Amino acid sequence: MGAEVLPFPLPKKQGQAPLILGLQPSALVDHVAKVDCSLLDQIPGERGGSQPVGIEELQHLLNELKTHILPSPDDPSPMKTIAGGSVANTIRGLTAGFGITSGIIGAYADDEQGRLFVHNMTYNGVNLSGLKMKQGPTAQCVCLVDAFGNRTMRPCLSNAVKLQADELTREDFRDSKWLVMRYAVHNLEVIRAAIRIAKQEGVCISLDLASFEMVRNFKSPLLELLESGDIDLCFANEDEAKELLRGEQNTDPEAALNFLAKHCQWAVVTLGSNGCIAKHGKEVVRVPAIGEMKAIDATGAGDLFASGFLFGLVKGLPLEECCKIGSCSGGTVIRSLGGEVTPENWQWMYKHMKVKGLLVPEICQ
Structure with a gap:
């Protein structure tokens, strides 16, 4: 999608407040490409995670992509540049696929990437x-996807524009029901400010644990957030859940789920091809993944799972049905490159939901 020039600054809030808000302090653009393993072998850091890089390394990776891109007969475009970021992926999924009024709080620049994001x-x-x-x-972020659909993220936040804590106001949160956030230590000040103001406005908080590196390296402030009791819903994938309990005798997903559920009303641990487990109060459910399809690209799978789960929550659906819808939407985005679901794949999801007897969004009618 090209970066068309739009009128700036953006208009003030008009009409109905978003039901669900996403806090993404920095707007971000993803460069997503399928690459051979030799490129992944060259770059520092563990595969499958997310590790910040400087602007020079970002440019180096973008240049290297030209000689390492894997040809794909299923996708004529082996590289995509799209609006990204975990929270943005979730919020976009809620509006485009589920018809839930949603908005973003953050900052962007009047450059090519900012215009593309907008x-x-x-x-x-x-x-x-x-x-x-x-x-x-x-x-910006380079998303390197291997032949098996696993993605390795290298975000560049160096000198990027960012929303500051003192720029948040109660008006930003008024009349919304949920605030969606991603844990990041460099955003800790604005995260804490957003939680404080959101709670004053009666807004529920959803937190995603971001990456196993973020949990591993900055666990102490994360535990403070969780133990505050202000997080109503927490999403973790299997790797993040394991890091959360590193050093404990039991680090399996069920133990992590129980730990999260002590502090949050809803706790969810996603297990990739093994589906997910979730807990609300004393209720625990396990839901399998949707279908046996090989992932083209796992980018955004957890983000879109959150879209479906939150849709179920705001519709007042049971925990198991929330998980099943999340599994459908998470399974939808992995069918193509990047964290944005194509119109064809949304239709695939609606058909799947109908077959399974799940509540289908009105937007598809």
Whole structure:
């Protein structure tokens, strides 16, 4: 999707407040490509995770992609540049696929990447009245996808424009029901401010644990957030769940689920091809993954799972049905490259939901 020039700054909030808000302090653009293993062998850091890089390394990776891209007969475009970021993926999924009024709070720059982010999110119906324009570059991320669909992220946040804690106001959160956030130690100040204000406005908080590196390296402030009792819903994948309990005798997903459920009303641990487990109060459910399809690209799988799960929550559905819808939407995004679901794959999901007797969004009618 091209970066069309749009009127700046963005309009003030008008009409109905978003039911679900996403806090993504820095707008971000993903460069997603399928690459051979030799490139992954060259770059520092563990595969499958997310490790920040500087602008020079980002440019080096983008240059290296030209000689390492894997040809794909199923996808004529082996590389995509799209609006990204975990929270943005979840919010876009809620609006585009589930018809839930949703918005983003954050900052972008008036550069090519910022304009692309704004155009893509606007096109998908996301409310951007909480997005502020600032001087500087928009954040970028290289998403390297191997032949098996596993993705390795290298975000570049160096000098990127960012929303600050003192720029948040109660008006940003008024009349919304949920705030979606991703744990990041460099955003800790704005995360804490957002939680404080959101709670004053009666808004529920959803937190994603981000990456196993973030949990491993910055576990202490994460535990403070969880133990505060302010997090209503927490999402973790299997690797993040294991890191959360590193050093404990039992580090399996069930133990992590029980730990999270002590502090959060809803706790969810996603298990990739093995589905997910979730807990609310004393209720525990295990839901299998949807189908046996090989993943083209796992980018955004957890983010879109959250879209489906949150759709179920705001519709008042039982825990198991929330998980099943999350499994459907998470399984939808892995059918193509990047964290944005194609119109064809949304239709695939609606058909799957109908077959399984799940509540289908009105948007597909």
